[in-house]
Amino acid sequence: MKKTLYIFQSGELRRKNNSLYFETDGRKKYIPVEDIGDIYIFGEVDVSKKFLEFASQKGICLHYFNRYGYYMGTFYPREHLNAGHIILKQAEHYLDTTKRILLARSFITGALRQMCQVLKYYRGRLQKGKGEIEDILVQLQSEKETANERGESVEELMAFEGHAREKYYKAFDYILNHPDFVFEKRSRRPPLNRLNALISFGNSICYTMVLSEIYKTYLDPRIGYLHATNFRRFSLNLDVAEIFKPIMVDRLIFTLINKKMITKKDFDKHTDGILLSEEGRKKFIVELDNRMKTTVNHRHLGKSVSYRRLIRLEIYKIQKHILDEKIYEPYQSLW
């Protein structure tokens, strides 16, 4: 399993012989290139063209974040896996409305199921708010059914998802029950409170993780089904991330706050919003990386796979759906 490299320091990233080489304030570090799957760059890191060539040759995606932790973009190496057949099928599933809706609906019902799973997990562990969470679960259930039966267009489906997510976020206050981390309402760019800052940062990492995995398959990340393709660079990763955000980001946030690993000291107030500080981002990333390396048993494969690998398997399933091999059935966690 390849590792992810996170760089918070400022310095220079180069190719030296056949290794990755990072130099910062006179300290030098070699990193074996064969071990690295992708690189997250948070610091002020200089790279040369020669380095980009090297990354491209090794199929390494570079994800850039600015000094506030906002996602800036990805150096997505030239496509190395190309199969005309798959691109045509992927476009066919986009252009044919019935086929597109089928996939879009799967992403939504998959996401809603995962949200329910998260709520059920915490329902059993709460002192206070069991009844409220139960109510929210009932509402999510009905949103899921509506999306399944009445979602005739992508816009409608997006609206159902929006409503459901609003209800889901209401449950956060019961799960966390912490005065420093109240939900209030969802706010982005900039997030207006700490909880929103955590959600935004976590989601943006989740999108890039899925993007890195898509790169290792034949699917083109520019063709998404739920998120419109026309106006953004990548959209398939946003679709797939819907399934993983609840278990990989939201549950991590609950753990970080409940175990007091992240406190209000880990945030910086800016003129208009509030964002994770560099220290906070580091803590978040360390825990997320640990979580992604954790393995679960996969009965069908007959071996254990990491959470990170589950993302790849999910994309394989979508690829199979697109090849008309097998109808896509979104991943459902049992924990």
Add this chain to the structure above:
Amino acid sequence: MDYEMEVTGTHIWYYYICHREVWMIVHQLAPDQEDDNIEIGRFLSEHTYQRNKKEVVIGNIKVDRIRKEGEQLIIGEVKKSSRYKQSARFQLLYYLDTLRNMGIQAKGELLFPEEKKKEILEWTAQDKEELDKAIGDIQRIARLPVPPSPKKISFCSNCAYREYCWAEGTE
């Protein structure tokens, strides 16, 4: 795919192991490049025998070894193990047949260096009939709009397509 696809030795090899894999290869769907076996294989082929590449390309076949014993031309196919002997036999037979069509009468040799084993193979009309059947079937598989569904066989456990084939269902 409406044109007659050219069958290669690789197609023949996989035909006797897994039809689904034949479809994948024909459609240019490579297996997981991060699979350990694939990485080891790539590393070995990039770094070994640099000075002594023995492979010879004749038309659309790639022969591992080629030598002459008197007037007799002998082509050799090297395999890691004799586990998939049927595959290896027909792959080599296909090479012999291709050479025959060029007017070259050759004998074949299957080499299993790790097992210190060697096997002589000669072209026969009976085997040729079986080979033609396989080639026809490979072309049929290539034209299928959807890949043949996966079947769990012993080859799966070391196959770099296994996560793709068996991605469904968890825990």
